[in-house]
Amino acid sequence: MPDRSHFQRLRPIVSALAARGVPVSVFTDQQFQADVELAGGTFVDLFTRYSLESADTESMPMPSRLVTYAGKYADRIASELRAVNASLVLHDTFAVAGWVAADLVGVPRVNVCSGHNVDPVRFLKLLETDPRVKLAPRCLAAVDRLRNELGVPDASPFSYVAGLSRDLNIYAEPPEFLDVNDRHAFEPLAFFGSIVDESRDGTDEPLFPSAGGRAIKVYVSFGTVVWRYFTAPALRALRAIADWFATLPEADVLISLGGAAISADDANALSRANVRVEATVDQWRVLAECDAFITHQGLNSTHEAIFHRVPMISYPFFWDQPELAARCARFGIAVPLGAAPRAELAPADVGAAWAQFEQEQPAMHAALEVARSWELAVMAQRPTVIDRVRSLCLK
Numbered sequence: 001m002p003d004r005s006h007f008q009r010l011r012p013i014v015s016a017l018a019a020r021g022v023p024v025s026v027f028t029d030q031q032f033q034a035d036v037e038l039a040g041g042t043f044v045d046l047f048t049r050y051s052l053e054s055a056d057t058e059s060m061p062m063p064s065r066l067v068t069y070a071g072k073y074a075d076r077i078a079s080e081l082r083a084v085n086a087s088l089v090l091h092d093t094f095a096v097a098g099w100v101a102a103d104l105v106g107v108p109r110v111n112v113c114s115g116h117n118v119d120p121v122r123f124l125k126l127l128e129t130d131p132r133v134k135l136a137p138r139c140l141a142a143v144d145r146l147r148n149e150l151g152v153p154d155a156s157p158f159s160y161v162a163g164l165s166r167d168l169n170i171y172a173e174p175p176e177f178l179d180v181n182d183r184h185a186f187e188p189l190a191f192f193g194s195i196v197d198e199s200r201d202g203t204d205e206p207l208f209p210s211a212g213g214r215a216i217k218v219y220v221s222f223g224t225v226v227w228r229y230f231t232a233p234a235l236r237a238l239r240a241i242a243d244w245f246a247t248l249p250e251a252d253v254l255i256s257l258g259g260a261a262i263s264a265d266d267a268n269a270l271s272r273a274n275v276r277v278e279a280t281v282d283q284w285r286v287l288a289e290c291d292a293f294i295t296h297q298g299l300n301s302t303h304e305a306i307f308h309r310v311p312m313i314s315y316p317f318f319w320d321q322p323e324l325a326a327r328c329a330r331f332g333i334a335v336p337l338g339a340a341p342r343a344e345l346a347p348a349d350v351g352a353a354w355a356q357f358e359q360e361q362p363a364m365h366a367a368l369e370v371a372r373s374w375e376l377a378v379m380a381q382r383p384t385v386i387d388r389v390r391s392l393c394l395k
Contacts, residue, residue, distance in 0.1 A: 002028070004224070007035070013090060014041045014090075019040060020390060026041040050069075061130065066094055067156075071139075086105065088107055088393045089108075093114040093163040100152060111169045115319065116324040143159075169186045172303075173299065174374035208252050216291055217291045218252070218294065222315070226258075242275045246272040254278065256286070292313065295334075297334070306333065306374075306375055311334070311364040315345075332367035333371055336353065
């Protein structure tokens with residue numbers, strides 16, 4: 001589906017399959033065409049012909065629109081799978097149209113899990129009382145069609161968390177991040193991690209230039225999805241962060257807004273003498289340079305920080321973020337910024353978290369070395385996972 005963070009987790013699998021000589025047709029959005037071709041896949045423009053906007057522009061949470069999309073287009077996509085003689089479908093859990101189309105064609109499918117420990121049973125219950133829920137009539141009609149015409153008897157407006165596969169589920173974290181007692185929900189299961197590219201050459205100009213003479217480089221980002229639902233709390237938290245770091249002149253702070261559509265006035269209001277605000281950044285490069293990361297604890301961001309050995313300060317908002325933040329705290333690689341998700345922050349709260357961060361830094365760096373070894377170990381096992389995927393293609 002047209003979300004970069006989800007696409008990112010599929011890209012190394014596409015690349016590895018292509019390297020084994022498996023022809024891979026990637027049905028996705030135009031924005032990913034170059035990435036698909038670089039990975040060795042064949043790009044198929046899905047959303048110009050079947051636009052997400054033509055299916056649903058109203059339902060909330062926004063992934064419910066992917067259910068509407070499946071109800072409207074999954075059978076057409078199934079016809080296209082037959083046309084390319086697909087023998088397997090690899091899909092992100094949220095790509096409801098992909099897994100429904102695979103079932104219609106009758107080919108095996110491999111699901112790439114979305115998020116940290118998103119057990120469908122538990123998260124479906126959470127969505128039943130989620131205050132964000134507002135479902136368009138088109139979504140409800142699509143659910144009815146999925147149930148009665150397209151062979152998904154348990155379809156719901158929240159089927160975007162229910163796409164686990166009977167054939168294989170790939171988990172985008174090292175095994176240490178999923179307790180043994182939680183794994184049964186995802187079986188058959190293989191661990192793959194989420195790191196895409198560990199080998200960039202680093203020849204670009206530094207994003208934290210030393211000319212400012214500041215000794216501490218701090219990166220702040222709440223990702224992209226948070227801004228769809230929690231713009232006001234995110235801006236309030238960033239103002240508290242900016243206000244406190246303005247009192248720490250030795251810090252060079254870079255805030256990324258993740259491409260959020262906020263006003264220029266709101267963005268400018270976050271700037272301080274030592275605090276810069278950017279609409280988007282190359283996060284991989286930033287994490288290679290910074291000393292601290294204030295994060296919403298999204299899955300990709302968390303594991304990229306671990307790979308670069310960057311200690312974290314957690315400010316989760318929703319979904320799987322609080323649980324992942326708590327796990328990172330248990331591992332000793334992050335400290336909390338608030339007492340609860342989206343907690344109200346004053347500058348003094350930021351100062352208290354920073355004091356704890358500074359006190360625990362030596363232990364955090366040692367813990368990050370251990371956690372990074374987990375990332376490297378799961379990446380080393382990727383060829384075995386690709387063998388399992390390839391064997392399903394041959395059935």
